[in-house]
Amino acid sequence: ELGIYFAPESDTPRFLSKAVHALSYDPGELASQVLARLGHDSKDPLALSLQTPDQPWLEPIRVTLAHPRDPLLHVLKGHSGYVHSVAIQGATIASGSWDNTVRIWNATSGEEQHVLKGHSGTVLSVAIQGDTIVSGSSDKTVRIWNATSGE
Known part of the structure; x- marks a missing residue:
């Protein structure tokens, strides 16, 4: 089941740390990261500005995010073997x-x-x-x- 999560103001630091973590592995994911966090049907002004009919807009094609309150803190990458x-x-x-x-x-x-x-x-x-x-x-x-x- 797919859920769309919105980050209340109190979740902003965790929201941003998750975005930075994800973007450190693939900076090309910025649009997907932002839109997935805002939600496709969001009433948020930023989300709406990204979806105006008179200019191109982006839509995520896959979900790449965890909820801001997800218990996962870090993914440690560096080993080249199991x-x-x-x-x-x-x-x-x-x-x-x-x-x-x-x-x-x-x-x-x-x-x-x-x-x-x-x-x-x-x-x-x-x-x-x-x-x-x-x-x-x-x-x-x-x-x-x-x-x-x-x-």
């Missing part, structure tokens, strides 16, 4: 992948902090304790990393 393991402690997320790397992320902002390279096989497990990240790999090694410095 993500096999994830660990979180406080505001730190560590992910291990088939691309032989461990990536450290800020859980609050969603930003990648460090890419830890050294394994020659798939990273099968990661764990966090304090500033220490431990990773286990199919290369038969366990590596201990500093989460703050990335070393």
Whole structure:
């Protein structure tokens, strides 16, 4: 079922952060993002101005948005292989992948902090304790990393 959602003024910061997040992956989605948030049958003046008969107007051809109150906070992209393991402690997320790397992320902002390279096989497990990240790999090694410095 398709739902059209309108963002009340109190949702404006979350509304905008979702738009920025989506547009960071595909800036060409601006019109679809705006119109999907405003709604096709919106009485909003901006939506109506985009749909005047005397000028071209845009209509989204697919829904690409989540509701402004959607619980999804971030999509973390960076690995080139399957993500096999994830660990979180406080505001730190560590992910291990088939691309032989461990990536450290800020859980609050969603930003990648460090890419830890050294394994020659798939990273099968990661764990966090304090500033220490431990990773286990199919290369038969366990590596201990500093989460703050990335070393």
